[in-house]
Amino acid sequence: MATAGGGSVADPGSRSLLRLLSFCVLLAGLCEGNSVERKIYIPLNKTAPCVRLLNATHQIGCQSSISGDTGVIHVVEKKEDLQWVLTDGPNPPYVVLLEGTLFTRDVMEKLKGRSGRIAGLAVSLAKPSPASGFSPSVQCPNDGFGIYSDSYGSQFAHCKAFQWNKVGDGLAYEDFSFPIFLLEDENETNVIKQCYRDHNLSPNGSAPAFPLCAMQLFSHMHAVVSTVTCMRRNLIQSSFTISPEVVCDPLSDFNVWSMLKPINTSRTLEPDDRVVVAATRLDSRSFFWNVAPGAESAVASFITQLAAAEALQKAPDVATLPRNVMFVFFQGETFDYIGSSRMVYDMEKGSFPVQLENIDSFVELGQVALRNSLELWMHTDPMSQKNETVLNQVEALLSTLEQSSAAVPTVVLRRLNQSQPLPPSSLQRFLRARNVSGVVLADHSDSFHNLYYQSIYDTAESINVTYPAGQSPEEDLNFVTDTAKALAGVATVLARTLYQLAGGASFRDTIQADPHTVTRLLYGFLVRANNSWFQSILRPDLRSYLGDGPLQHYIAVSSPTNATYVVQYALANLTGKVLDLTREQCQNPSQVPTENKDLYEYTWVQGPLNANETDRLPRCVRSTARLARALSPAFELEQWGSTEYSTWTESRWKDIRARIFLIASKELEFITLIVGFGILVFSLIVTYCINAKADVLFITPREPGSVSY
């Protein structure tokens, strides 16, 4: 009877009750940012963490404990302040708020040595960038994955002659046991410093009084030891559990490539079809996750190549050139040549339409934005030139370059006068497979001119892309900076060289790269991605990929990244043709008899705003710009300990955040606990005593007639 009574709730009533319940659950969820929590914590929203990356043998990066690391804040503005943290301070552990200029190797070595007293590190961005340079990358980038090894070109291996990245301190490749965060917003840094001044300072170096200002950093990483271990754990998880807990992901994305003349991508080229390859890299990195402005290390180079592709496409006799030209933008070159090693692997296996034997010559753009007195250096590989044929081909290549630059006054090409190794470049991976004749164009003759190679300071300012104050974003977009003109000069040289290498002759001197294109690309990639031009070249569903700041060029694990999409669509816009097709025809071009899906790629893009600025005029763009998978062959072949291919993976994590609050002394907490216990015991005793004597204490009146209740 009870169950029947309990179960017979009226059905419509229960449904409305359920709706009320879910509404209130939603409300309660919204109330989770309740005001007591707001009284205690100040969350830090504009931070970037340092995450764990793993390769075949090591783990690099930072780790926090699973419930966050809490420490008393200490602001270190000069080296002497470190003593408090390392030895003198009475309330370890500390979270150090470090000035950006002090984020150097010796400070980090000291902090690493006393990691019992350090709970975490927060680095504030140095404004202006450190004058003497800052590069957390190693001095010999991508060592061991290029062509020079102990068995081949050993005099060039491991940068024995000179270090490419002189300023590099290798911090980004160290393993830290405490979390490190970057404070990107100056306002938040000031809030933290104010809290420190209010609570943590004490006169004469004595112990400061509680409550103290503290910071908690959460960045617990799931993967450990190396890629071999974490991929093995992934495999076990996915084989044996229904909902696997993957601990790490390989770094992967897409390479962007296009052909000057369209080719049938459903099959490989004939061996007689010769292709001239123009290559550059798309990505960079920094110490912190997803912060990779990469202005000089990557962006300037691929913008130059985009401008060269546009200039070359405009040549009148493109369709009749004897050889084809392939423009390729490699992703993941920062992490031991992920993109180029994958492309070489695909070419060898025949999964890519162009094969290694089709490659006629190879021109790569290294870092080109910081030229001294207009000089652009041509780097070649000394080891492959020991072969007579290759030597002659390279000689022809260099003389073609010099002829092309003769009519460009803003670029002076220089040969290197002694045999030097190639700088870290994708050409090295191609040379590992086959002796192609190739050249790398760079602004440096020996060490990099880039003082901020792969760091957070490699921004627009480091390559002198600055705009006059007081202009609107649209005016900034179209303002031609000097850097844009210089890069346009390099792009003109590159385009003319490619034209001549492809067999063209008549129109060489009419090919000119457009500085307006270069400046718009520089503005979009380095200053503000959400501008009218970028919006007009993207697909409608990718609109939200453009933020109000610069694009970041870290390869990441989910693909394609925002930057890859933008480069692909920019290439499509600059080298493609607008067709008069409807949206349905554009998305299904096989229905249109004149169009061929194997030769071209068709995309429906947003287009520019119309005259009233209310709507967009979308259009169909046909181009040869495509994406090719850039996942290291080590993961295809499941050779996770490979020393031949890149094995970089990124750990997974659940929660990354930072917050500041006050902490009370341990004595006060203990007193609270004792008081609580005391009250509990006292009330138990009193209640017991009163209850035992209740009939004595609470006498009920025995008068007759009164209601005894």
Added chain:
Amino acid sequence: MTAAVFFGCAFIAFGPALALYIFTIVTEPLRIIFLIIGAFFWLVSLLFSSLIWFTTATLIGNKDEPREKYLLIFGVLISVLVQEMFRFAYYKLLKRASEGLKIINPYEKAPSMRLLAYVSGLGFGIMSGVFSFVNTLSDSLGPGTVGIHGDPPQFFLNSAFMTLVITLLHVFWGIVFFDGCEKKKWYTLLVVLLSHLLVSALPRLVFLVCITAKLVMFLVPSGFCPTTLLRLHV
């Protein structure tokens, strides 16, 4: 502020209520049932008062500072009035129930009205304490303490003692209220109401929206619980 503060404040706020429960309520199952029903009545009273507050707030609309403050004062007033109304309603229910209890158990002594007054007051007090303090208590588990925006750092201790006081006050109000109802001395009810208003007017913000939401989440299961328990006894 960590586990020490969590347990310390929890014991301060709920220690006496726990002691009363262990020594006086747990021994008899009927007292437990009346306690839970009392708690349930308090929950329903808070639900109604917060619905009234919510509709008023929605009708008024815009959110400027003085209006927010008056709305809050109005909300507290309505909450106290409705709580006392439900206490009266519970008294009426218990009066009717005591007749039925005499029929069910003619051999056992029925609980006296004074005992029921005490149990109902304790029920109201425990539920009121839990609802006002559990949110704050859960925040005390984290590593931080109140104070970064300038609030007094003894926030947790103050709230714990306040909760303790309110719980015990509800017990006393229950006894006095039922006594006034039995002896038809209506000024006693006024005294209870006024003293309740006085205590609630102390600076302690009542977050009625959150409480409504959490309230309904508790309401559905705990609402069926005592009714089914009563049925089980039938």
